[in-house]
Amino acid sequence: MPDVLVAGAGPTGLLTAFELERAGVDVLVLERDPGPATQSKALGLQPRSVEVLADRGLLAAIEPHARAKLPAGHFSGVPIDYRDLPTRFPYQLGVEQAHVTAAIEARLRTPVLRGAAVTAVAQDDEGVTVTAGGREHRAGWLVAADGGHSTVRMLLGAAFPGRPARTSLVVADVTLAAKPAGLAEDWTLPSSGSGYLLPLSAGRYRTIVYGEEQHRLGRDAPVTADEVRRALTAAHGPDVVLGEVLWASRFGDASRQLERYRHGRVLFAGDAAHIHLPVGGQGLNLGLQDAANLGWKLAATVHGTAPDGLLDSYHDERHPIAARVLVSTRAQAVLGVPAPDAAAVRAVVTELLAVPEARRAVAAELSGIGVTYAGVSGRADVPAAPDGRAVLIGAAVPAGWTGRVEGREGAAPRLVRPDGYVVWDGGPGLDEALRRWVGAPA
Ligand SMILES: Cc1cc2nc3c(=O)[nH]c(=O)nc-3n(C[C@H](O)[C@H](O)[C@H](O)COP(=O)(O)OP(=O)(O)OC[C@H]3O[C@@H](n4cnc5c(N)ncnc54)[C@H](O)[C@@H]3O)c2cc1C
Known part of the structure; x- marks a missing residue:
């Protein structure tokens, strides 16, 4: 089991x-x-x-x-x-x-x-x-x-x-039967606007389609090649010709x-x-x-x-x-x-x-770099312990402590949670941090 x-x-x-x-x-x-x-x-x-x-x-x-x-x-x-x-x-x-x-x-x-x-x-x-x-x-x-x-x-x-979906959009991976010479083959940011084309591997392109038609069709209508074709023509004119729709799906804006x-x-x-x-x-x-x-x-x-x-x-x-x-x-x-x-x-x-x-x-x-939690002073630049234990750097693991913490040599003292967040960085409070995040000593 x-x-x-x-x-x-x-x-x-x-x-x-x-x-x-x-x-x-x-x-x-x-x-x-x-x-x-x-x-x-x-x-x-x-x-x-x-x-x-x-x-x-x-x-x-x-x-x-x-x-x-x-x-x-x-x-x-x-x-x-x-x-x-x-x-x-x-x-x-x-x-x-x-x-x-x-x-x-x-x-x-x-x-x-x-x-x-x-x-x-x-x-x-x-x-x-x-x-x-x-x-x-x-x-x-x-x-x-x-x-x-x-x-x-x-x-x-x-x-x-929360709020139900008010509209829906289409995501589709397509091939193109014709494309303008200048169509970007690199990923750039931002890619936006209905019908934008982002090159994927193996000659595929990703497009997102949204507008009046998708709003009207709603979430459950099947995506058709004609619908994608219309959106690509609206965005790029006649130079872009749809080949095949390899995968398509509708998604909503529910929150x-x-x-x-x-x-x-x-x-x-x-x-x-x-x-x-x-x-x-x-x-x-x-x-x-x-x-x-x-x-x-x-x-x-x-x-x-x-x-x-x-x-x-x-x-x-x-x-x-x-x-x-x-x-x-x-x-x-x-x-x-x-x-x-x-x-x-x-x-x-x-x-x-x-x-x-x-x-x-x-x-x-x-x-996500700014994500932090109560009691956390930052993210560590050390790899997590391979077995998912907390890592204590630059300080001895207190006597009697056999909890899930790995001791490591290092300059700056730190106790690092297994998810990489620092919960003690020197000074008093090590025992408390260990007790809160690692568990009571054996
Ligand atoms: C068009 C589009 C573009 C996106 N672009 C981005 C992006 O650029 N960056 C980004 O961060 N996020 C993006 N997202 C969001 C991102 O794809 C999702 O947030 C992500 O896939 C969520 O991962 P998940 O594992 O929680 O859920 P899912 O990826 O949905 O995985 C859930 C899994 O559970 C399985 N499952 C469902 N029901 C059951 C069941 N009853 N029993 C067992 N298994 C089940 C499913 O088959 C699936 O494998 C995008 C989403 C969409 C729709």
């Missing part, structure tokens, strides 16, 4: 499973789809996600697939310079999401169980029983990372307040967040916990950070070493971060509306974002 079941083999579920496994926890990932994802919703990793993946030795397998290192993010298409961010990776890594998930999955010890859609969840004092693919699975805990339409969320009747990320022995992460318009490149990154925050806390809980309140600190720390992203993406959506007053707001916001202080604040937020 695994210690933890994870519903969903998207980026959030896979990184959660990786985090748990490296901390010595037995995990089984249950995935609805029969095979690994081949299509990519997201095309970029924000700097904090690149740090997290690099610290875990996962970046090396992702980087060869990257199309670009973009030295900027964007706020609804307004470029936000990242070059002075305090990180080794002051850029967005332009890479298709499917390469990110493949790289993480390749490092899991226990293979993902596919064709295993979760259909029922029951929990009691000792654990959870999950029905998936017609079979019952039992474990101590369930992580629900089954995406924006989360079945687990519905089965539990978890409150998911919702779970009231509570923990429901007894079920913890929600990623899109299962929060949904918003995918503008500014935030969703995948939020999910990866949720996983990095939850993994070690749940592992300590499974091992019986977690200090009181550690697992609940997952909700306390991560809920406000996604709540802020929901505000930011709603604001960005307003800027993107094709209306005269929206254009006026965009002009003013563009001016304001040219002010260095404002630009730096927004860059810190979009990149």
Whole structure:
């Protein structure tokens, strides 16, 4: 019997499973789809996600697939310079999401169980029983990372307040039968406007289509080649001729967040916990950070070493971060509306974002580099312990302490949580920090 079941083999579920496994926890990932994802919703990793993946030795397998290192993010298409961010990776890594998930999955010890859609969840004092693919699975805990339409969320009747979708957009990967000589073959930022074309690998292009037609058609209408063709012609004129639509999907601008990320022995992460318009490149990154925050806390809980309140600190720390992203993406959506007053707001916001202080604040937020939590003094530049333990640098592990902490030589004294955040940086307070984040001494 695994210690933890994870519903969903998207980026959030896979990184959660990786985090748990490296901390010595037995995990089984249950995935609805029969095979690994081949299509990519997201095309970029924000700097904090690149740090997290690099610290875990996962970046090396992702980087060869990257199309670009973009030295900027964007706020609804307004470029936000990242070059002075305090990180080794002051850029967005332009890479298709499917390469990110493949790289993480390749490092899991226990293979993902596919064709295993979760259909029922029951929990009691000792654990959870999950029905998936017609079979019952039992474990101590369930992580629900089954995406924006989360079945687990519905089965539990978890409150998911927010705003319903008011419009819908189309994402499509296409080939072109004809294109103008000047069509950019490099990734540049910002790419915006309905019908923009971003080159992917193997002669494919990504386009996003939105406007009156998509608004009228609504979320459930199938995407047709004619619809995509009309949008490309409207954006580029007759020089761009659609070849084939290889993949297309509609998505909405609903904005919702779970009231509570923990429901007894079920913890929600990623899109299962929060949904918003995918503008500014935030969703995948939020999910990866949720996983990095939850993994070690749940592992300590499974091992019986977690200090009181550690697992609940997952909700306390991560809920406000996604709540802020929901505000930011709603604001960005307003800027993107094709209306005269929206254009006026965009002009003013563009001016304001040219002010260095404002630009730096927004860059810190979009990149994830500015994310911080109560009691945290910064991010560490040291790799996490391979087995997901906290790392104590430049100080002796106090006598009697056999908790999950690894001692390391180094100049500046620091206690680094397994997710890379510094919770003590010299002076008094080491015992208290260890007690709060690592657990009581043996
Ligand atoms: C067009 C578009 C562009 C985007 N661009 C970006 C971007 O540039 N940057 C960015 O950061 N984010 C972007 N996003 C958002 C990003 O793709 C998502 O936030 C991200 O995929 C969330 O990851 P997840 O693992 O939480 O959920 P998902 O990726 O949705 O994965 C959930 C998994 O659960 C599985 N599942 C579903 N139901 C069940 C069930 N009942 N039982 C078992 N398994 C189940 C699914 O098959 C899936 O594999 C974009 C989204 C869209 C739609």
